[in-house]
Amino acid sequence: MQELLERKKGLHRTILIVDDEFVEREMLGAMLNDLYEIKFAENGVLALDIIRQNKLTLSLIILDLHMPELDGYSLLKIIRADSELRRIPVIVLTAEKGAEVESLQLGAADFITKPYDVPDVIRARVSHSIELAENSIIIHETERDSLTGLFNKEFFFEYGKRLDNQNNMPMDAIVLDINRFHMVNELYGRAYGDLILKKIGNSIHDLVLRTGGLACRSGSNTFGIYIPHLENLTEELSEYIKKINEGIETQKISVRMGIYSDDGTPMDMEHRFDCARLTCRKLRNSYETCYDFYNAELHSKELHEERLINDMDKALAEKQFKVFYQPKYSIKGEKPVITSAEALVRWFHPEFGMVSPGAFISLFENNGLIQKLDRYVWNEAAAQIRLWKDKYDKYIPVSVNVSRVDVFNPKLCEILTDIAKDNGLSTEKLLLEITESAYTDNSQQIIDTIKNLRDNGFKIEMDDFGCGYSSLNMLTSLPIDALKLDMKFIRNICSNQKDYRLVEIMIEIARLLEVPVIAEGVETKEQLDLLKKACCDIIQGYYFSKPLPADEFEKLLEA
Ligand code: C2E
Ligand code: CA
Numbered sequence: 001m002q003e004l005l006e007r008k009k010g011l012h013r014t015i016l017i018v019d020d021e022f023v024e025r026e027m028l029g030a031m032l033n034d035l036y037e038i039k040f041a042e043n044g045v046l047a048l049d050i051i052r053q054n055k056l057t058l059s060l061i062i063l064d065l066h067m068p069e070l071d072g073y074s075l076l077k078i079i080r081a082d083s084e085l086r087r088i089p090v091i092v093l094t095a096e097k098g099a100e101v102e103s104l105q106l107g108a109a110d111f112i113t114k115p116y117d118v119p120d121v122i123r124a125r126v127s128h129s130i131e132l133a134e135n136s137i138i139i140h141e142t143e144r145d146s147l148t149g150l151f152n153k154e155f156f157f158e159y160g161k162r163l164d165n166q167n168n169m170p171m172d173a174i175v176l177d178i179n180r181f182h183m184v185n186e187l188y189g190r191a192y193g194d195l196i197l198k199k200i201g202n203s204i205h206d207l208v209l210r211t212g213g214l215a216c217r218s219g220s221n222t223f224g225i226y227i228p229h230l231e232n233l234t235e236e237l238s239e240y241i242k243k244i245n246e247g248i249e250t251q252k253i254s255v256r257m258g259i260y261s262d263d264g265t266p267m268d269m270e271h272r273f274d275c276a277r278l279t280c281r282k283l284r285n286s287y288e289t290c291y292d293f294y295n296a297e298l299h300s301k302e303l304h305e306e307r308l309i310n311d312m313d314k315a316l317a318e319k320q321f322k323v324f325y326q327p328k329y330s331i332k333g334e335k336p337v338i339t340s341a342e343a344l345v346r347w348f349h350p351e352f353g354m355v356s357p358g359a360f361i362s363l364f365e366n367n368g369l370i371q372k373l374d375r376y377v378w379n380e381a382a383a384q385i386r387l388w389k390d391k392y393d394k395y396i397p398v399s400v401n402v403s404r405v406d407v408f409n410p411k412l413c414e415i416l417t418d419i420a421k422d423n424g425l426s427t428e429k430l431l432l433e434i435t436e437s438a439y440t441d442n443s444q445q446i447i448d449t450i451k452n453l454r455d456n457g458f459k460i461e462m463d464d465f466g467c468g469y470s471s472l473n474m475l476t477s478l479p480i481d482a483l484k485l486d487m488k489f490i491r492n493i494c495s496n497q498k499d500y501r502l503v504e505i506m507i508e509i510a511r512l513l514e515v516p517v518i519a520e521g522v523e524t525k526e527q528l529d530l531l532k533k534a535c536c537d538i539i540q541g542y543y544f545s546k547p548l549p550a551d552e553f554e555k556l557l558e559a
Contacts, residue, residue, distance in 0.1 A: 013036050013037070013059035013060070013130060014036065014037040014038075014039060014054065014057060014058050014059055014165075015032060015036045015037070015038055015039070015058070015059060015060045015061070015062060015126070016038075016039045016040075016041060016047065016050055016051065016054075016058050016060070016061045016062070017029055017032075017038060017039070017040050017041070017062045018040075018041045018042075018043075018044065018047040018061065018062065018063045018064060018067070018072070018075070019042070019062075019064040019067070019093060020042050020043055020064065020066075020067040020068060021064075022042075024064070024093075024114070025040050025042070027116065028062060028093075028116070028122070031116075031119040031122055031123065032122075032123065032126060035123065035127075036059070036060075036126075039054070039058075042067075043067050043068055043069045043070060044067055044069055044070025044071060044072065044074060044075040045069045045070045047061070047063070047070075047075060048070065048075060048078065051079065051085060051088070052085075055084060055085065055088075056084070056087060056088065056158060056161065056162045056165075057161075057162065057165040058088050059088070059089075059130045059133075060088065060089050060090070060091065060109075060126060060129060060130050060133075061079070061088055061089070061090045061091070062090075062091050062092075062093060062112070062126070063075060063076065063090050063091070063092050063093065063108075064092075064093045064094075065092055065093065065094050065099055065103065072092060072093075072103075073102070073103070073106065076090060076092070076103065076106045076107065076108060077106060079107075080106060080107040084158070086107065087133065087158075088133070089109035089110075089129045089130060089132070089133040090107070090108045090109055091108065091109055091110045091111060091112055091125065091126065091129055092108045092110075092111045092112075093111070093112050093113075093114060094111055094112075094113060094114065095113065095114040095115075099111075100113075109129040109132065109133065110125050110128070110129050112125060143155035145201075145216065145217040147194060147197055147198060147201070147217070148197055148198055148200075148201025148202075148204075148205075148217050149201060149205070150201050150204065150205065150215045150216050150217050150223070151214060151215065151216040151217075152216060152217070153216050153217070153218040153219075153224065155216070156214060156215070156216030156218070156224055156226070157269060157270060157273075159214060160214060160226050160269045161268070161269050161270075163214075164268070164269055169228050169229070170228065170229035170262035170264065171213070171226055171227065171228055171229060171262055171269070171272070172226075172227055172228075172229050172230065172233060172259060172260065172261050172262055172272075173224070173225070173226055173259070173260040173269070173272035173273045173275070173276040174224070174225040174226075174227070174257050174258070174259050174260075174276055174291075175218075175222065175223070175224060175225075175257065175258045175273060175276040175277045175279075175280040176200075176204070176222070176223040176224075176225060176255055176256070176257045176280070177221060177222050177223075177255060177256050177257075177280055178196070178197075178200060178221040178222075178253060178254075178255050179253075179254045179255060179256055179286065179287065179289075181193065181196075181220070181221035184196055184251075184253070187250075187251075188250055192250070196248070196253055197217070197221065199247070199248070200223065200244070200253070200255070201217065201223070203240065203243055203244060204223055204225060207225065207227075207236070207240055208225060208227060210236075211227040211228065211230060211236065212227060212228050213225065213226050213227030213228060214226050214227075224273060226269065226273075229261065229262040233259070233261065237257065237291055241255075241289050241291075244289065254286070254287060254288055254289040254290075255289050256280055256283035256284070256286055256289070256290055256291065257280060257283075257290075257291035257292075258275075258276040258277060258278065258279030258280025258281070258282070258283065258291070258292060258294065259276055259279065259291055259292065259293045259294065260272040260273070260275040260276040260279070260293075260294045261293055261294070265296075275294040275299070276294060278294070278299065279292050279293065279294045279295075305363050308349075308355070308359070308360050308363060309363065309364075309367065309369065311349065312364070312369055312372075312373070315347060315349070316372065316373070316376055320347055320348050320349060320350070321345055321346070321347050321348075321373065321376060321377070322345070322346050322347075322348055322549065323343045323344070323345055323346075323377055323380045323381055323384070323550070324343070324344050324345070324346055324547035324548055324549055324550075324553075325341040325342070325343060325344075325384070325398065325547060325548055325549075325550060325553040326341060326342045326344060326540055326545060326546065326547035326548070327340075327341050327540070327544060327545050327553070327556060328340045328341060328342065328399075328518060328538050328539070328540045329538065329539050329540070329544050330537065330538055331528070331531070331532055331536065331537070331538070331539050332537060336539070336544065338396070338556065338557065339397070339538060340396060340397040340398060340399060340431060341396060341397075341398050341399070341553065342398070342399045342400075342401075342433065342540060342547070343377055343380070343381040343384075343398050343399065343400045343401070344357065344401075344547045345357055345373065345377050346547075347360060361403070365403055365404070365405050368405060370403045370405050370406070371403075371405060371406055371409060374400070374401070374402065374403055374406055375415060375419075377400060377401075378400050378415075378416065378419050378430070379419055379422075379423075381398045381400050381430070382398075382419050382420060382422070382423040382425055382429075382430060383423055384398065384550055385397070385398050385423065385425055385429050385430070386423045386424055386425060387550075388554075388557070391554075392557065395429055396557070397428075397429050397430070397431055397459075398429075398430065398431065399430075399431035399432065399433050399461055400430060400431070400432060400433065401433045401463070402432045402433060402434050404434075404435060404437070404438035407434065407438050407446050407449055407450070408445075410449075412449060412453070413449070413452050413453050413456055413458075416430065416432070416453070416458060417456055426457060427456055427457035427458050428457050428458065428459055430458060430459075431458075431459045431460075431461055431481075431482075432453065432458050432459065432460050432461065433461045433463040433484065434450065434460060434461070434462060434463060435462075435463045435464045435467075435468065436462050436463065436464050436465050436466070436467060436468025436469075436470055437464065437467065437468035437469075438468075439462070439468060439470055439474075439478060440468050440469055440470055447477070447478065447479065450478075450479050450480075451479045454479050454481070459481040459482070460479060460480050460481050460482075461480070461481065461482040461483070461484050461518065462478070462480045462482070462483050462484060463484050464484065464486040465483045465484055465485050465486060465506065466485060466486045466489055466502075466506055467486045467488075472509075475509065475513065476512075476513065478513075480513070480515055481515055482515050482516050482517070482518055482538075483506070483509070483510045483513070483515055483516075483517050483518065484517075484518040484519075484520055484540075485503060485506055485517060485518065485519050485520065485536075486520075487520050487521025487541075488521075489502055489503050489506070490503070490519055490520070490521045490522055490527055490531070490541075491521065493527060493530050493531075494524070494526045494527060494530060500530060500534070503519075503530075503531070503534055503536075504534045507534050507535055507536055511535075516537035516538060517536050517537050517538070518536075518537065518538040518539070518540060519531050519536045519538070519539055519540070519541070520540040520541055521540075521541050521542075522539045522540065522541030522542075522543045522544075523541055523542045523543050524543060525543065527541075527543070528543055
């Protein structure tokens, strides 16, 4: 702390000179402007504006008592009545003897008499008042947390901001939380809990003494630490962590720390602590003492995801989600023919452009939003089947993806049946792709749900087959109508004999189950030929076509 204070000396501080007389303002300014940054105001009203805008970044106000509009006395009263502004020292300018006492009583730090003393005297008084105010800020007892002796949160931020304004040192922000502190209180009583807080407070105090900086208790078991940037912060923290449990005889205390490490990006203190707090929050549920550094990239990904979540409802209402169709070709006959299509959703976001499902499906699965989106896609797909039937007098079955989250919805069958009915379709026109891993999640309940769907006429395709670790004996009892091989098995069938053999085995399993096999992700003629050789039934992949908007898909149909 001492070192820090030393460094602060001689750095630029800002002084506000308030005087209605131009010449006087300029004279004073000229005496001080080589040491300080100077702001001027020609009356009390303008001064108050500047004070309110700059608050504690002002190190001192030099105030003339006699001015039009708002005079110096009134301004002084306003400043003293404000709990924040009162920390700014004020020196009054006066020519009358009596005014000195009155202004000191009103809380002025000092006075300068007109006509002015020699410049050196004025500079000494100014510097003395600033120093007094800054030092008093550090020892003010009401600004401390009574239990740990660290600063309280409000003062911590106020002082930290002031520090940042006075010097431009890179600073690291750390938020420290005690893991499961409520348990310490519950198991050993509040008095013991207080003891732990004091101990942690002391160790933090040692840390800021060693590194320079300041610390506060910001919540019941949360601490803020603001220290000059350290290249070896990790070592410093490891040392610190080693000592946390020294002398603690009951269960071990563990803490978590979120760190914002200054990388030169201009950022204010509060924002740094937001980042540190966010990082700390992510370490929740850990049992060991641990720390992590704020990662801007990760954070912006999270912000982006948050945006997607927030924008979802509006996007549904505005039909920003579009369903694309990728054809599936039967390769059993002479020439490949389209047998059905898979509906794949895309999001045309007004700001981000086209967003592919990889960016939002699992995000929406994590918070349940997927159910709304899927229902929308199922509806669109059903309406499309209807439209094509009316246009070409032919049913083109469409498969829709059913998320593992949907499968837990007891009303799933009802919802899908209603969608088919609303579009004048029998249920077997809507094929349902359910990922293999959903079967292994909670087998019996899911198998029952899927059985129910089949009993109601829906056709079930097991998606991503080969990735979900179905046991072989379970496979025979699975209610399915087709197997879709996961595309990662197809990728290397031309170059890797073992992959090809694996695909052959999976196709044999399908034969055993008496269901057709769909290979997806087929991109080349060579892959197609090998799959044909292995007796695969249906092919989906870029070799034939990418997923297409409905109108482009129609061109394929017409061709
Ligand atoms: P999926 O069900 O395995 O769908 C196949 C994915 O492979 C699609 O990606 C498709 O565009 C892509 N693909 C097709 N042929 C090829 C190929 O030859 N090469 C390569 N490299 N890729 C090919 P997409 O459309 O990005 O969808 C990704 C995943 O998002 C889907 O994987 C599916 O799990 C999910 N998804 C898409 N739409 C929906 C939806 O409406 N609801 C739900 N729940 N999930 C969806
Ligand atoms: Ca699929």
